[in-house]
Amino acid sequence: MAIKFELKEIQTPGGQQVLKAELGGFVDSKSTPDLKKILDEMIATGAKFLLLDCGYLDGVNSTGLAVLAGASDRAEAAGSLLVLARPNRAVRMVVECVGFTTLLNLKDTEAEALAFFAERAKKP
Amino acid sequence: MGKAIKKDLSVPNDLAYLSVVRETVLEVANKSRLPAGEAHLVSLAVDEALANVMEHAYIDAPPEVKQVIEIQLAADEKRIEVRIRDFGSAFDPGQLPDVDLREHVRQGKRGGLGVFLMRKIMDEVEYTFEAGKHNELYMVKYIDKPSSKG
Numbered sequence: 308m309a310i311k312f313e314l315k316e317i318q319t320p321g322g323q324q325v326l327k328a329e330l331g332g333f334v335d336s337k338s339t340p341d342l343k344k345i346l347d348e349m350i351a352t353g354a355k356f357l358l359l360d361c362g363y364l365d366g367v368n369s370t371g372l373a374v375l376a377g378a379s380d381r382a383e384a385a386g387s388l389l390v391l392a393r394p395n396r397a398v399r400m401v402v403e404c405v406g407f408t409t410l411l412n413l414k415d416t417e418a419e420a421l422a423f424f425a426e427r428a429k430k431p
Numbered sequence: 432m433g434k435a436i437k438k439d440l441s442v443p444n445d446l447a448y449l450s451v452v453r454e455t456v457l458e459v460a461n462k463s464r465l466p467a468g469e470a471h472l473v474s475l476a477v478d479e480a481l482a483n484v485m486e487h488a489y490i491d492a493p494p495e496v497k498q499v500i501e502i503q504l505a506a507d508e509k510r511i512e513v514r515i516r517d518f519g520s521a522f523d524p525g526q527l528p529d530v531d532l533r534e535h536v537r538q539g540k541r542g543g544l545g546v547f548l549m550r551k552i553m554d555e556v557e558y559t560f561e562a563g564k565h566n567e568l569y570m571v572k573y574i575d576k577p578s579s580k581g
Contacts, residue, residue: 333453336482337446366453366471368478369544373535397471404472404551405544406532 314349319356321425326354331363334371342371346378346389355387356424360417362393367401376410388412388427392420435507436462444489444498444519446482452502453478456513463506464574473511473572476552477502479545480515480568488519488566509575513553515568521560 315327326349334342349357359375367375375391382389390412394402402408414420438459442448456477460470481500489498496518503514535543549556555571 333450335446335449335453335478336486337449366475368475368482369548370482373544376532396468397475400468400472401475401548405548410532 317358317421319421319425319428321428323356323424323428324354325356325358325421325424326352327358327360329360329363331365333365334367334374336368336370339368339370339374343374343378346374349389350378350382350385350387353385353387356428357382357387357389358417358420358424359389359391360393361391361395361398364395364398366395366397369401369405372402372405372407372411376407379411388424390414390420390423392417435505437506438504439502440504441499441501442481444485444500444517446485449478449481449485452481455502456504459504459506460511463511464508465506465511465572469572472552473513476549476570476572477513477515479549480513480570483522483545484515484517484519484566484568487522488517490520492519509573510554511572511574513568513570515570516565518565521562521566523558523560 313329315329317325317327319325328345328349332338379389392414393416394413399413402411402413412423414423436459438455440452440455442452453474456474457470460473461467465473481502484500489496492498499518501516505512549570552572553570554573554576555569557569558566559569560566
């Protein structure tokens, strides 16, 4: 199954701009190149806050997780912050199983992700 | 005692079939007593094993080699067994060293975590091969075994 995505611009309660992508489908070895392209496009916009809504994501394999963690690293190096919101139980279990909880910013809800961005925006 | 469940399938060497196999594994696992979350993980372990075969086993295969992968699934009261057989180059995932996750990501590597994940999810992972015939990966997940793998 191919992954699907849609890019949107939203705001935190504090008014910070957030670039949001909604992901759907399953990220496996077939669809990982598509995910990498989406993430590269998001980072290339230069947006400070990047939100990946995983609410419609059925699952992700290790290659997809490595791409997500790599993108999180690259975003940080570029002065941005990537957050994954609304991962389902299967996605969260895989992140925990692989031990990527320290490499990825995971938030249960979009509101939590936006609050996290707002908090980070206060830091110099 | 519940009825044993068995399912055999054969797929072409094509990543497009990963989703078909994942769904079949889930179907079998969901009919067993394995909790739903664990069923997803077993399905993922099979996905990882299969993706490894599809990405590596047949790269140098001569044209006469049949590029198919056979998968046997069996579940009973106590466990789920998976056998994945291919006819490509021999590859023993047991020989791979453990992965330093942070370094792996820092180096921008995308592959190589599949074997790590398979070992984390499944209770047994064994690889055998018969030179010139086939390679077989055998994995077991015990249903009532408390998780000790973190």
